[in-house]
Amino acid sequence: MDWEAIALSVRLAVLTTIILLVIAVPLAAWLAFSRQRWTVIVEAIVALPLVLPPTVLGYYLLVSLGNQSPIGRWWVEMTGTPLVFTFNALLIASVLHSLPFAVQPLLASFSALDKRMIEASTVLGRRAGTTLWRVVVPLSRTGFATAAVLTFAHTIGEFGVVLMVGGNIPGQTRTVAISIYDDVQAFDYASAGRTSAALLAFSLVVLVTTYALNRRGGQHGHANRRAHPPTRCGCTDQPAPHPREAHRSFVRAVRCRKNHSAAVPRWARPPGSRQRHHIQWRTVV
Known part of the structure; x- marks a missing residue:
């Protein structure tokens, strides 16, 4: 197995997961609680990498980050090196390609929260940011864990986008998926088989962990609803309504x-x- 490619893929997945969790929290909260009609357009744009072929996304990123683009020229002026075919280009591509895998679990988790708890915080004068970090985020631990696991696993297995934007430079842009492709092209099926088996086991662990977290989150949700029965006077110990x-x-x-x-x-x-x-x-x- 190509341990250098595995280490690079792990480093890329860790950085992508951290960046996307920071970006996905406010974005998912806005999509979940906003009442504006055009939020559906933003949600569709966020989910676009799910249905868009990776080569198409890689092509547009290659054009947008190339030396002839405004972003590419600005990067060359700032650093003196091109942006494409570098690890930074891989990171940008991975963040955009894995964005829905971080936003969708958080969006589902935020949408499933009891709105009365958020409205109670608003009635008591809490700001939107305070409500998000002190009420919404602590109640969405399962969504955070699912988003982190799916984002990390998806980044590990990326191929088309990273190949078009980063190329195949050993030690810089050669990921584990590209390493398997190179082994097959070189007829080294033994090495390709070992790496593929490791990724297969990793994917199975990811799926089991994700399903376990979702089931645990559902059980906690039922338990919370049973823990707050209505009283005889018609009120509950839940927060105030809208x-x-x-x-x-x-x-x-x-x-x-x-x-x-x-x-x-x-x-x-x-x-x-x-x-x-x-x-x-x-x-x-």
């Missing part, structure tokens, strides 16, 4: 505050704000 119904929610909170410690969970309340919010509810009522 701000448009805030008045009605505050009325229910005042009526049942004798039977419950609070209508909003303790983690969603600002420090020392319990008495202040009860006074605010009485004022609104």
Whole structure:
């Protein structure tokens, strides 16, 4: 096996996964919670690499990053070296090609959250960024794990895009998939078979891990729904509903505050704000 190509592929997959998790979190949150109609266009563009042939994407990236393009000329002026057929070009291509594998799991995880928990944070005055990092992200651990696993595995097996943008330079742009192709072209079936078997086992482990995480996330979701049954007075210990119904929610909170410690969970309340919010509810009522 070509250990140099394997090490380069692992380094490429790790960097691609880190970059995509940083990009995918705000993008998936915007797609999940935005009510604008043209979000469907953005979602289609994000998912385009799923159906677009890798050679087509590689061609457009090669044209966009070449020495005759504005990006290529700017890169040559800044670094003195061309951008294409380098590891940086591989990284850019991998980020774009694996983007849907990071966004789609997070989008599904964010969309499955109980909207009342997010709306309660908004009613209590939390900003959108604070709600995202303190409410949405902790409740979407399964989505993060799935996105990271799928992105890493997909980057390891990339072939067409990286071959067109990075070429086949040993130690710089030669990935493990290109190494298998070279072994087959050289009739070295023994080496190609060993590398292919290793990738087959790796892919099986990735699929088992992904399905296990999805099943575990579904079980946690059912458990959370069973843990918050409605009370006799019609309220729950879940957060308040949409701000448009805030008045009605505050009325229910005042009526049942004798039977419950609070209508909003303790983690969603600002420090020392319990008495202040009860006074605010009485004022609104």
